[in-house]
Amino acid sequence: MIPAAFDYIRATSADEAIAALAEHGDDAKLLAGGHSLLPLMRFRLARPAVVVDIGRLNDLKYIRDEGDHVAIGALTRHRDVETSEVVAAKVGLLGEVTSHVGDPQVRHRGTIGGAVAHGDPASDIPSALIALGAVLVAAGPSGSREISVDDFFAGFLETALSPEEVLTEVRIPATDGAWGFEKFNRRAQDWAIVGCSAAVRADAGVGVALVNMHPTPIRAGATEAALAGGAGAAQAAEVAAEGCDPTEDLNASVEYRQHLARVLTRRALEAAGL
């Protein structure tokens, strides 16, 4: 199917994109790589009156080693994250998780900022950012602000970004700790039925987050608390689904998702050496 008609604005800077959003408000959607938005528009699940194309904002395509953290421009493609030596050395979990997103063609176009700003609970990347404790940087008419990943995902496909804000950067604390990622799906390239990211962070805490277990990407808080209290991987994984409100769909019942969360969390923790 072909999307419904829309007006097209090609922004040549973040400021232009912010101005266009300020002018059109809720009628406008940002287009980065387009691999979340265009499928929705083709099914007419999204019908923005105005599409603001930020795909050519080359100054938001970068991966920088900032010592205690890695800064990734929002328009950086999955392919570039997946193959980055800086990412592999300092935030290895994110590189591994990114290599499981979609398929090679999707990763040639999709961007880290787009994947995060879409706010999809079934997306793999937010789980890595939650586990690693990332900070998201948003620019709006009144300047720039930092948002903790824990405050970012507000609801199903909803984020803390206001309608006139543009996500510009993702900052991930560096760690040389071990990590694990588990993704369960039935077919290649499918979304995760459930997934789990786990990372030993530089502060020696362990971050654990789940894919597709809640209306938003979600931290496995009970598991993290159990680990902090001295529990081993198997014991901590038993409480992985606590606090989660998963949905039932063609792939899985609620109970099956809870089961998968426990099993995948145990495997991810074991892969992280716990």
Added chain:
Amino acid sequence: MHWRMKAVERVSVTINGAEYSHEVEPRTLLVNYIREQAGLTGTNIGCDTSSCGACTVHLNGESVKSCTLLAVQADGEDILTIEGLADGERLHPMQESFRECHALQCGYCTPGMVMAAVSLLKENPSPSEREVRLGLEGNLCRCTGYHNIVKAVLHCAAGASATNGGAQ
């Protein structure tokens, strides 16, 4: 100031080395532009869900699904389709390998498979069988003829390394 497209806008692209320029609606998908405006129908449309990869072309040398790009996103860029792969009458080594290994049945997925496979070998010239299977996960064969497709890609990679070895 941002510049704003009118209801119909001009898109200029290079496809297979030739320049094309047309007025399109912004909602025009790249695959429809390639097939209907540029008249190159070797690129197929297989699904409506960005899943099947039949529409795979190269954008600036990398595989993309042309059903999941707007034509306006490709404005000014370099596109290669299946029609541009052969050198005149001489097939591209990947096309030759698909022929040699019987890597097509109905042939519908073949243009996308070949384009995805060429992109894969550019990024990973000597893949393992597993890497080929993972590298082609974005392309579905409705005949389920994956076995010979994987063979063809490995055959092509082996041929390229043999050629390079011979040249040294």
